[in-house]
Every structure is written in structure tokens, then in C-alpha cells.
Amino acid sequence: MSRPTIKTIAQETGLSIATVSKALNDSPQVRPETRALVVAAAERVGYQLNMHGVQLRTGKTYQVAAIMTAPGPKQNEWEGVEYAQLLSGISWALEDSPYRVSLYAVRSFEESIATIRQIVSLKKADGIIVSGTHADDPRVRLMQEADFPFVTYGTTIHNAPHAYVDADNEQMIRLSVARLAERGHSRIALINPMADLSYSLTRLEAYRKALDIAGLVFDPALTAHGHLTPAFGRENVLHMSSLPNPPTAYICANEASALGAFSGFHARGLVHGRDAVINATDDLNVSQYFAPPITTYFLPIHEPSEMLGRYILRRMEGEAPEALQTLIMPKLIERSDDRLVKS
Amino acid sequence: MSRPTIKTIAQETGLSIATVSKALNDSPQVRPETRALVVAAAERVGYQLNMHGVQLRTGKTYQVAAIMTAPGPKQNEWEGVEYAQLLSGISWALEDSPYRVSLYAVRSFEESIATIRQIVSLKKADGIIVSGTHADDPRVRLMQEADFPFVTYGTTIHNAPHAYVDADNEQMIRLSVARLAERGHSRIALINPMADLSYSLTRLEAYRKALDIAGLVFDPALTAHGHLTPAFGRENVLHMSSLPNPPTAYICANEASALGAFSGFHARGLVHGRDAVINATDDLNVSQYFAPPITTYFLPIHEPSEMLGRYILRRMEGEAPEALQTLIMPKLIERSDDRLVKS
DNA sequence: ACATTAAAGTTAAACGTTTTTATTGTGCGG
DNA sequence: CCGCACAATAAAAACGTTTAACTTTAATGT
Numbered sequence A, B: 001m002s003r004p005t006i007k008t009i010a011q012e013t014g015l016s017i018a019t020v021s022k023a024l025n026d027s028p029q030v031r032p033e034t035r036a037l038v039v040a041a042a043e044r045v046g047y048q049l050n051m052h053g054v055q056l057r058t059g060k061t062y063q064v065a066a067i068m069t070a071p072g073p074k075q076n077e078w079e080g081v082e083y084a085q086l087l088s089g090i091s092w093a094l095e096d097s098p099y100r101v102s103l104y105a106v107r108s109f110e111e112s113i114a115t116i117r118q119i120v121s122l123k124k125a126d127g128i129i130v131s132g133t134h135a136d137d138p139r140v141r142l143m144q145e146a147d148f149p150f151v152t153y154g155t156t157i158h159n160a161p162h163a164y165v166d167a168d169n170e171q172m173i174r175l176s177v178a179r180l181a182e183r184g185h186s187r188i189a190l191i192n193p194m195a196d197l198s199y200s201l202t203r204l205e206a207y208r209k210a211l212d213i214a215g216l217v218f219d220p221a222l223t224a225h226g227h228l229t230p231a232f233g234r235e236n237v238l239h240m241s242s243l244p245n246p247p248t249a250y251i252c253a254n255e256a257s258a259l260g261a262f263s264g265f266h267a268r269g270l271v272h273g274r275d276a277v278i279n280a281t282d283d284l285n286v287s288q289y290f291a292p293p294i295t296t297y298f299l300p301i302h303e304p305s306e307m308l309g310r311y312i313l314r315r316m317e318g319e320a321p322e323a324l325q326t327l328i329m330p331k332l333i334e335r336s337d338d339r340l341v342k343s
Numbered sequence C: 001a002c003a004t005t006a007a008a009g010t011t012a013a014a015c016g017t018t019t020t021t022a023t024t025g026t027g028c029g030g
Numbered sequence D: 001c002c003g004c005a006c007a008a009t010a011a012a013a014a015c016g017t018t019t020a021a022c023t024t025t026a027a028t029g030t
Helices: A006-013 A017-024 A032-045 A051-058 A083-093 A109-121 A138-145 A169-182 A198-214 A230-240 A255-268 A302-316 B006-013 B017-024 B032-045 B051-058 B083-093 B109-122 B138-145 B169-182 B198-214 B230-240 B255-268 B302-316
Strands: A063-069 A100-106 A127-131 A150-153 A164-167 A188-192 A223-225 A249-252 A277-282 A295-298 A325-328 A331-333 B063-069 B100-106 B127-131 B150-153 B164-167 B188-192 B223-225 B249-252 B277-282 B295-298 B325-328 B331-333
Touching (some): A006 A032, A017 A032, A051 B051, A063 A083, A063 B083, A083 B100, A109 A138, A188 A198, A198 A223, A230 A249, A255 A277, B006 B032, B063 B083, B083 B100, B127 B138, B150 B302, B169 B277, B223 B230, B230 B249, B230 B255, B249 B255
Parallel strands (some): A063 A100, A063 A127, A127 A150, B063 B100, B188 B223, B249 B277, B277 B295
């Protein structure tokens, strides 16, 4: 047989399709007993709402677009981003809703703008989740101008208020630097993400402020911005460790670059805890397996990602963006004392 | 004002909507001149096909469901699977088609069965891509019985022929073992994925056969099956290295477990290249940053993933599954000589 | 008792397509 | 010059749903 529709239920119950539709949508226009009848019949025939009819009629898509900026095929370097977990978290948060996650993989920032423009103008989704925010993000402006529901993973700095979820980078860096300073480090390197990313700026400013408070001088030679690959971490250690006055601590923005930093240690014959130490920000929970394990700020990725899902739902229901802003503070996991032991 | 439809074009050209529709679909029933007229008008008004109308009318969804089995929120252990790249690759392969990737994140094998059953019976997608195949996979049977287009990432062993893409695990293990045997290793450990996964069995059998050919004895104590996390790699090194006759080589099924194996080396005071060596299968391209770098078989994940996308398109067009089967041989990257140097 | 109102349904239109069926016009053989 | 085939287009129905507008029935107030 063919799939049952509301027409099937109408015949089954002797009601009109309009009443059936209203009953299924909990309209107050239908008596509770009638509703019960309809629901029973629906159950009996195994009715399942056909979304295509709904979509055509209402114009809603019941899709949440997840924009994922993944490096192109050429780029084989690992960046240690657990996008998969991010996507799963969003997907799970939408589980009990009629919404589905629709994936838009793009290769570059520019392409993500074009994709979002298309989604907005052709209404290919009801909401958008976008990550890798810039300090002044044209995509955010675009969506705001169109009054399109969205949530960002990452804050912006120059844009009007919008819904976001992010790790508390400011606090994380402030505490990191203070902790290392307390332990006697005066030359602290900051391995930072690409400079156009919003959290890069946040981290850099927090870093400068924290140095200031600790009475340490800011040296531009100890900061680096780039793609957070192992290669990047390695290069920076190779370079910075051969400066006249090399750093004794490296704060890496993720575990991939931290792994690369270790590789640099190995190449230079540096010993962790004697010549310098490495700290990281962590969402893979992998740095406990480094040799030796390092101190990290750990944020299980499912927390922000499920929040992204919940927030986009609420945003699509019209909730104000100001109410949907959260910074999550990662947990400090001290796996090393991080004081240098001269031997 | 509102979005143009074929009705708009009909008015614009003075034709009927039927003719417009046919013209846009390259029907032979319409004169080339008329078609040109229609296309010009469509261009002029900025017409874009509304999928909801098409979907309702034709019953096609233009969605490809990607089933992603991701560990639940509790499970914070990294498994080193670049799902994100996999999804991007699929998404890119579908770029020039009307199809979109729709994500179905599930927590377990059982849930993936239920999800697939639903997609098939309610026709929530036109094709399915599924990974993590079992030797005898009920999902494959399910889709085959319903004659539903699908491609698997991973082979099956007991199922009827179907479209798949996979790394050539058999050859990879065979060559790995032979290479290590040549280099004087007689105790070779196999760190394998969960035993119910198809490629686990493939690898195990290839391993046994290769040992046989090399004249080495198979010792069950040197094989382990489990989730390919760093923890698993570490545990196995800790355990196996304290056997009366410990292995001198570890073949790890991925980089996450290889990283964990290194952590085990560190804990036991083992030195890579003196006491034992680690080899891996690699799609992150990360093991070059281990200290020291290790020999791996490398398969850039975008290759199989784009192939998955192309295959599902062809499968949905009705191509026979037998024509859509590919094993890709990863490339051997020798980063270490892997002969033990007694010091 | 009768108009008024509220409650509970029904009818019909609409969303944007595709596709089957019907209509019109043209050139052709006889 | 008449019927016929064929080409090109038009008309209409259909996919499954929601919703505005309407109808019927019952309850209410005076």
C-alpha cells in the first residue's frame, strides 16, 4: 500500500482533512474527544507526517544549516578540530525536534559568505550555525540584515549582539599566563590561531593584559599566528627556541599545535620541564597521552555543541539573541608542575 | 517582490507553466526557440527552482543521508577519525548536483539500524552512506531488501554484493607484516579495531596469513581488539611489553592508538627503535610529528570520501552496485628503518 | 422565545512543481 | 480540399499539507 496521509485518517474517522490536520497540530478548534479519535486512527494506520507537504505549504524547511569550513583536498594537515563531535552535538540537540542538520562544507571564508548568502536569500534552511568567527564578521552582518536566525561558535567583536557559544578564551589565557608567571616563567610564547579569527584577537589581548599584570614585558617575537597544525607548532618551537632569549613556556591554542611543538622539542633536543614547558587548550582530551602529559584547559566539545543546537532552536522560535550568549570556562587539568627544574 | 516561480516566467513569456516546466527540464516536446525564450526569461527574473514543489510532486528528497556513529557525550576519548573530512569530501562530490548531505548522528550500532530503517521506510533520503561496516551487516541487508541506494565506507564479508569504498586492509597488513619480518621482527603485535567490524576481521586474517608466509607463529596474546583510542594503545603496550616474550613491533590500526602506544613506551621506559617499534595506518597525517616519527600507511581521507559521494550519485541513478566497488591502497611512508638497534 | 455568540466542523484555496491528457495548428498524401 | 498524422503548446490534475472563510449546531442572555 502507499503511505497513509491525513486523507487516510479522514476516511478512517469520517472527519474532514482540515479537522484531522488541526487535531494533529493541537489546535484549540477541535474537541479533545475528536482529537483522541484522530490520534488513535493515526496510530492505527501508522501515519507519519510528510514534510514535503508541510514545507511547500508553510515555506519552512525544517533544516538547520551547519557551515563547516574544512581545508581543501590539497591540505592534508590535521588541525585537531573535532568537527564531527560538534556536528553530532548539534544533531543530538535537534533530535526531538522536526529539524535536521544539513551540512554545507566550504573551503574558504569567502565561500562561506557566498553559501550563507544563498541560504538566506533562497531560504534553504530555517537557521544557520557558523563557526570560525572573525572579529568583524560579514556573515554575521549579512544574517542580521536579513533577520535570519543563527548562532555562532565563537564571538565577534565589532558586530551587533547575536547568539553565540564559545570557550572563555579571555579568562583561560589570563589564568594561564598568571599561573606560568607564578611558576617563574618570564618568557611565555603564545601560539595563536590565524589573526583574522576573533578568538585570536581575544587571546592576544588577554595575553598582553596578563603579562602586564604579572609585570612581564610583551615581546612580539614570542607570538605567532597561523593554522593550528602540528607543522605550525613545530616551526614555531624551532624558530623561537633559537632566539637569543628563548621562551620557557609555550601556550598552544590546540592539541595539534602542541603535538607539533613536542616534535620541535625533539628536533632541538629540548626536554619538557627542563628547558621549557608546553600548555594547551584541549577539546580532544589527547594531551594526557603526550610524553610527558601536559597541563591543559579542557572543554569537552559536546557541551558547546549541544548548546549550539539548543540555542538555534530557541532562536528560530524568536527568542532574543541577547539571551542566547554563553562563554564556557574550560577546566584546568594540571598534568605537570610546569616549574623548570634545572639539572 | 516575492520569489519568482515558473508562473512568473509563464506570465513573462506568455506561455503556460507546463511549457515552461518542460523547457527548463529539456523536454524534447518544446521547440528550441521556445526553450531559449524561457531560459532567457528565467535568467532575467532570477528564477531559482523551488525544491519543495519538486519534492512534493516527485517524491524525491534530494537528500543523501550520512550516518555517523559518534561516541556519546560521556565518551571523551579521541578515536582519531576525521569524520569531518569524510563529510566534506562527500559534500564536495555532491556540489554540482541538486543533492545535499543530511546528517544523522547516532550513538550506537543499534541506533544506526533504527535510523536507517526509518530513512528507508519513510523515504527521508534518496541515498544513504554508512560507515563502520560489520562482517555481516544487518543494515546492508535492510537496504538491499528495500532496494534502497547506498554506499558503505568499508566492506562486508557475508552480505550480497553492494557498492563500497575502503582502504585495502588486506594488502596493507600483508605488506606491513612482511616488511617487519624482513627486518628481523618475529614478535609482531596487532592492535586491531573492535572485533565486530568488518575490517578488523580482514586485518586479522591477513595478519595470520602473512605470519604464516613469513614462517612466524601466531600468538593470540599479541592481538587485541577494541576502540581505537589512545587509552587502548597505551593499555596494550603496558600489558604486552610485560609478557615473558614481548613484541618488538606494534601495528596500530590508527594514529590515535599509535599515540597511546607511545605513551605506553614512555611509561615503561621503552625506546622506539631499541626495544620495539610502532607502525600505523594513517589518515590524519599526524604521525610524522611523533617523537620519533613512525612508518605509516597513509591514505588521504578526501580520496575515499569523494569517491563515496560520486558512487552514491551513480548508485541513485541506477548503476549496478558491482561496478561501484573500490579498494584504495594507502601509500607506505617509511619514516623509520624499523630495525632494532641493540645498544 | 428569539437573536447573538461561541464552539466544532467543513469547504475550498493555496503553496510550486511535474505529468497526463487535451487542444490547436501545420504540412502532407490522396 | 479533405481527413490524418504530427508537432507544439495549453489545460488540468495531482502530490500532502495548512489555513482562511464559511456552515452548522448548541448554548447563552434578555
